[in-house]
Amino acid sequence: MGQTLCVCSRGTVSLGGARYLLLHRLAEGGFSYVDLVEGLRDGRFYALKRILCHDKEDRQAALHEVEMHGLFDHPNILRLVAHCMVEKGAKHEAWLLLPYVKGGTLWREVEALREKGTFMPEQRILLILHGICRGLQAIHSKGYAHRDLKPTNVLLDEDDQPVLMDLGSMNQARIEVNSSREAMAVQDWAAQRCTISYRAPELFTVPSQCIIDERTDIWSLGCVLYCMMFGEGPFDAIFQKGDSVALAVQSPIAFPPTTRYSAALQRLLSSMMTLNPQERPSIDDILHHLEGLQPAPAGQDTTQI
Numbered sequence: 483m484g485q486t487l488c489v490c491s492r493g494t495v496s497l498g499g500a501r502y503l504l505l506h507r508l509a510e511g512g513f514s515y516v517d518l519v520e521g522l523r524d525g526r527f528y529a530l531k532r533i534l535c536h537d538k539e540d541r542q543a544a545l546h547e548v549e550m551h552g553l554f555d556h557p558n559i560l561r562l563v564a565h566c567m568v569e570k571g572a573k574h575e576a577w578l579l580l581p582y583v584k585g586g587t588l589w590r591e592v593e594a595l596r597e598k599g600t601f602m603p604e605q606r607i608l609l610i611l612h613g614i615c616r617g618l619q620a621i622h623s624k625g626y627a628h629r630d631l632k633p634t635n636v637l638l639d640e641d642d643q644p645v646l647m648d649l650g651s652m653n654q655a656r657i658e659v660n661s662s663r664e665a666m667a668v669q670d671w672a673a674q675r676c677t678i679s680y681r682a683p684e685l686f687t688v689p690s691q692c693i694i695d696e697r698t699d700i701w702s703l704g705c706v707l708y709c710m711m712f713g714e715g716p717f718d719a720i721f722q723k724g725d726s727v728a729l730a731v732q733s734p735i736a737f738p739p740t741t742r743y744s745a746a747l748q749r750l751l752s753s754m755m756t757l758n759p760q761e762r763p764s765i766d767d768i769l770h771h772l773e774g775l776q777p778a779p780a781g782q783d784t785t786q787i
């Protein structure tokens with residue numbers, strides 16, 4: 483995989499012919515950890531994501547993530563600077579060097595507002611939503627779907643532009659299912675790769691004859707929009723209580739009444755979170771509506787969805 487790496491001296495690594503100083507840990511999960519590093523040559527900051535690979539399947543999944551990054555060169559999709567596979571005894575680590583995005587995740591901003599007891603203004607929601615949609619449009623127009631869109635997978639850069647990250651679950655948008663065995667395989671894959679509280683209803687109970695498409699992302703986009711509006715995802719509390727997210731996601735949703743946001747934004751939200759994927763808007767439809775959706779005072783209706 484990719485370019486040469488060596489652990490040069492304590493605290494520095496070399497990747498793709500350049501050396502980087504390890505600064506501190508940004509995040510740690512079950513299967514990966516992310517460190518902030520500084521390029522010794524260019525003085526820039528990067529995020530070094532190391533994915534633990536226990537077997538060949540894990541290595542293929544990491545390679546897949548690298549490959550997905552290679553498909554895009556878009557301001558709203560995180561760029562991959564360099565990558566390599568490192569042997570660690572019998573195991574491997576896939577190292578992905580990414581530009582460091584300073585503003586942190588969208589989730590962090592939502593959490594900070596919630597702690598202050600305030601909500602995100604409509605104008606800011608529209609700005610962020612626009613950028614997310616432009617990133618998704620780039621993905622969908624190439625025939626792919628992100629499949630794990632959520633506020634912790636959206637970074638905000640210095641110019642407040644959202645950047646979509648974590649392309650590990652991305653795959654071909656159109657999945658044709660022709661048997662109950664295939665349906666079960668898609669369902670099992672989704673259970674592993676698509677975060678439960680942002681997962682589209684059609685991925686919970688996959689019919690044995692159906693086509694799954696990129697509109698799974700539109701559902702997740704609705705959950706992200708809901709999170710910006712109400713301070714948490716629509717199914718976060720259900721998940722935290724240990725109740726059935728699958729049941730809640732597949733039932734009609736009652737949106738909290740609010741006068742904080744325009745009727746047009748609320749209609750846009752409910753259109754994204756339509757249970758039947760065939761009735762959900764495409765990313766082009768959403769962008770089209772967003773272009774005409776000027777930030778408006780609460781309660782003021784500006785457009786028809």
Ligand SMILES: Nc1ncnc2c1ncn2[C@@H]1O[C@H](COP(=O)(O)OP(=O)(O)OP(=O)(O)O)[C@@H](O)[C@H]1O
Pocket residue numbers: 508509510511513514515516528529531560580581582583584586587634635637647648650
């Ligand atoms: N380029 C970056 N700039 C700034 N922070 C980053 C960057 N990449 C990752 N992070 C931080 O590291 C966290 C984990 O990154 P990422 O989602 O890629 O890892 P993951 O193991 O796939 O996580 P998960 O599966 O839990 O979503 C992010 O939520 C973010 O806080």
